[in-house]
Amino acid sequence: MNFLNHELKTANKIGVSKTHKIICILAFSLIFSMGYSQRGKIRQASKEYDNLAYLKTSEILLEVAENGFTSVDLLQKLANSFYFNNQMKDAAKWYGELMKMDVDGIDPEYYFRYAQSLKSIENYDESDKWMKKFAAEDRSDLRGRAFSSTVDYLSMIDEASREFEVYNLDINSEVSDFGSTQYKDQLIFASSRGGGKKYKWNEQPYLDLFSANKQDDGSYDNVTKLDSDINTKYHESTVAFTPDDQVMYFTRNNYYNKKYRNSEDGTNRLKLFKATLNDNGNWDDIEPVHFNSDEYSVAHPTVNVQGTKMYFASDMNGTLGKSDIFEVDINEDGSLGDPVNLGASVNTEGHETFPFINSEGDLYLSSNGFSGLGGLDVFVIRDFENKRALNQPMSLENVGRPINSPMDDFGYYENLGTKEGFFTSNRDGGKGDDDIYSFTIPECEQVLEGTVKDKETMELLSGAVVTLFDGEGNQLQQMTVGSDGSYKFEGLACEMEFLVRGEKETYASDEKRFTTPKKKQKLEIELLLEKDVVALEPCADLAKILDIPIIYFDFDKYDIRYDAEVELQKVLAVMNKYPTITIDVRSHTDCRGPASYNERLSDNRAQSTRQYLIDKGVAAERLTAKGYGESRLVNDCGCEPTNDSSCSEAEHQLNRRSEFIVTSINGQKCPEN
Template identity: 35%
Template sequence: MNIKNYILVCIIFTISFSAFSQQGKQKRADTLFNKFSFVKASKVYRELIQNNYNKDYATRQLADCYTYLRDPKNASRYYKKVVQQKNVPIQYYYNYAQSLRGMKKYKESQVWLKRYKDSGGVVNTNDFSKDVNFITSVFGAKQQYFLDKVRFNSKYSDFGAFEHDGKVYFTSSRDEGVSIKRLYGWNEQPFLDVYVTDVGTRKNVDHTAKIKGDINSIYHDGPVTITKDGKTMYFSRNNFNKDLETKGKKGLTNMKIYRATLQNGLWTNIEDLPINGDNFSTQHAALNIDDSKLYFTSDRPGGFGGSDIYVVNIYPDGTLRDLKNVGNVVNTENAEGFPFINNEGVLFFSSDGHTGLGLLDIFGTIKGENGNIENVINLGVPVNSSKDDFSFSMNPNGITGYFASNRAGGRGSDDIYAYHRVPILHVEGVVTDAINTNPVANSVITLFDENNKQIAYMETDENGYYQINIDRNKDYKIVGSQKKYIDDYRTFTSKNLQTELTTITANLLLNPVQDVVKLAELNTIYFDYDKHNIREDAALELDKIVSLMQNDYPDMIIRIESHTDSRGALSYNDKLSIDRANATYDYLISKGITPARITEHEGFGERRLTNGCEDGENCEEEDHQLNRRTQFIVVKME
């Protein structure tokens, strides 16, 4: 490979590597965003904007990050840029209006609300009362969660579902199929036990699916959580251990959290924990991603009221220390419970103390730059309803999970519901020159729907890359255009895609239009050994250049570079190559090309050989001939 081609390959590799690097960065930002890690996501989106990579999309996402971080000032700053984008979804008019309202710029907010409504948007008349949290309004403006069927609910109470290693663990009072049923006096249902079944099971789950070992007792047991290595379980149970029930001062058997270990497939070695007490309840265990913190619910003295959420550190030796209340951003004077921590460290919980849709609602939390919880978000419908909604969990993918509710339409008193979040779907690709495989920057990308109606367009970046957000369950056509190339298009569909899929790739290959093909055919001219005169074959090629410059590209500017083979002294070859450059230059000028259109005509001697025919190498004459050449570099096309 000669030095020129080597440099070209290096440049292309660098551009490609940069493009892939930025693509990976964007995917990381989107993953963080989907998992409620808005502080980290915002930092990556800012980097993408600074690198001018898919800037419109990153700006939209960054504005949403600031919204969820309860920062209307920065949210409105970026929404202001978003609403100026071409073909922006009208939802961003609404979001901009909300962020302005968050800054108490009510008149300006109304302007953008009107624009949203005039564009076809629908607004609840209560959405813009001045005392409503603008974050909740924006978050609830578009449905984030969708429900999936769960086939193992019973006519009794079922809740507390979470996945671990291909299994679903849940709590249920379905104690059927046994000869003697012990009923809980409070609701005349059997006591709760812990069950386990395969993820996606379609069969009925009966008493044979009870978890193996010593977890289930004659009283309430569950829900549970399990460490990542699958060896340790924390679970709720009435204050009953070693066949001994203990009642509190009020005569009630309170709840405790116990710890068990897995031995030979059985959960055993039940251990009472020091965070428990006889006169208050401790329950609803949840672990963070590295199993170093245990979150739980308790109505112990010293809280904010009702039941609160607490956290305690788990040390390597298993001891629990540094217990603390998670604070009054989460906890209210009413009841909070059922904590869950996703893989990004976001706390979810249920509460009837925060503004919601009914009784218990499920909320997510938002952390600030310092890592402290600064706000809570109601997850909205259909996760929440006018009834009790609780025991939320999220799988590691950040897309799917479970919760429970006693809403109408279920099979039992409490039912488990599976959900999936529908992440943003986009089509992306690279537009490439079909001849030299280089990326084609500033190509116009136009997206059409199945009725051939234009719905979006944008230009590719310097790496030929584009990305456009699209809807699911639709057919599309995407067209790439550039005035020096023939259009290319692809048809694709977003129907029947897996929920986790967020990207459809549609690369486009542009063939140059005919006059550009002629330009690509500008051939290198060659010289005889130790000569600088223009040969007959070289004159034919030079005449092609003259024709192109005079007829097809009257504004084209070129540069001339001439070379020799390796034979002869270095200084002599330098002079010979200059003579060849001058001869080429003089020929073009003699044919009517103005000198101003040839920026340079230089000689490089034997310094840029196209092959390995260096001094001392035994090469054939045709190999030396390849080095005795003049090449033409286009400096400017128009």
């Protein structure tokens, strides 16, 4: 690619091609964030409990925690109950309490959930801290790796690749053609086909700007050189227009008012020029932009759809590598502000060049500083302008095949309105040096489908409500599943983050985050809901319902320890919530040790447990208590007559248990009592 080649071979070059051609090329990179924010408020299922016969365990856990009695297990379950119901403020509160406990070996998923809940309340700094901890804990997790900007680039490129055709335009010549931009019904591009003085570096004529008219069938023809005020005997290339089509920015050698100027080291640099459309439809009032210099190059402009920003490539002072991407404000009066380097999160020590900003604020560029297929590859940062304005993390993605190849691929341009796309490549099979390729932007919609099931029984849950949200937590679609438990959502956009949630009364919600791929396909996600409401009936064991395996005491003692008090607070909450319930407290041991000792010790512990609840306000007549020692083993781990057993410690543990049996509720008694 001539103009961009020699220009920086003899001018401190703005880009490098794989075939030793230096191309005025500049691109960028930003940091990705898998993390997303859920701000929408979701309807939470509720149920009127008939005759106080239902117990919602999450309510009990909240009451216990708010009374100051906490444990790791309790806080995990409580925070999760809010997280999965999208009550992020409360989730952040209780995950925060969990993190204060500083427990070793905690599942790193809790760091991730905490980070996401913090984002929902706009505490981004704290969220980033926990995302970093999450990434450090499990470096294989894609979310953490994305946050840390560490990727398996080949597999990522394969994922990004899409199946569509690219076409070598008929207007390409045997020399260099590149850098296409649309202007009304024309395609504007640079080419060496113009004849005239040849460029010594490649023996092709200097580059000029040309236009080609769009035909009824969508092809381009009738190639014409732009007027002589724009084109000179030196290089012109890469054009950008303001949204009103009245102003054009373009790249040219340092040649103005018929004066050709070199830098102190004898290099003729690249500069940006501005032209204005006059009443006769011609470009005039050509002038250089104020930040040009004889000592560095400025090239390859692109203007955003609002006409407020221009992005370009340069190797000016402060550039991090061979060339960087810069931005500059376009003021209301048409003047330009001062350039700003997009910084280390965007630019590398290599070449970043040929920026293009599309109508949605996605920033495309070419680079050899990031891992790619070879030479210059085209990359994109989705939603770049919004994320930059909000100072949010960004991710740079390789756009994959067929745009990229083992050769140089650059000069990306797309029109989302007409679904037309263009790029330049010197890949094998072309007509000349660099050729312009076109493609139709493929439609890409996903179908999401799946089933909702009971997690324990795997029974299909008819009547469950399934809701689809975008990555920000905004509700998009919702449906109630039928008897087959299935749901289906159509029309999901590609390369977007979504969340799907299943809900049903008496169940805890389940949700899955996912990002749609770049290839059109069906996605299947199964939602598994756990029972959150348990029927309270005579003979029910609150220990099983509230997950209380045993009330622990210190060795040979029966005073209430703090960890036992946390568990007893759960029982106390039930007793207070349902005043008709009566409970029999039962304490059991394993077979080891003398039977008489085990019976006496377990009875003392059962009585201590009963007294604790009485001291907390439960009427004594609602509580009975008894220790059973080793007389009611739940397995074959008996020790008689040798007072020994071949059972494992885990098997003995099953016999060391506490029971809180509902002896009556609402006047209905347990038959065994």
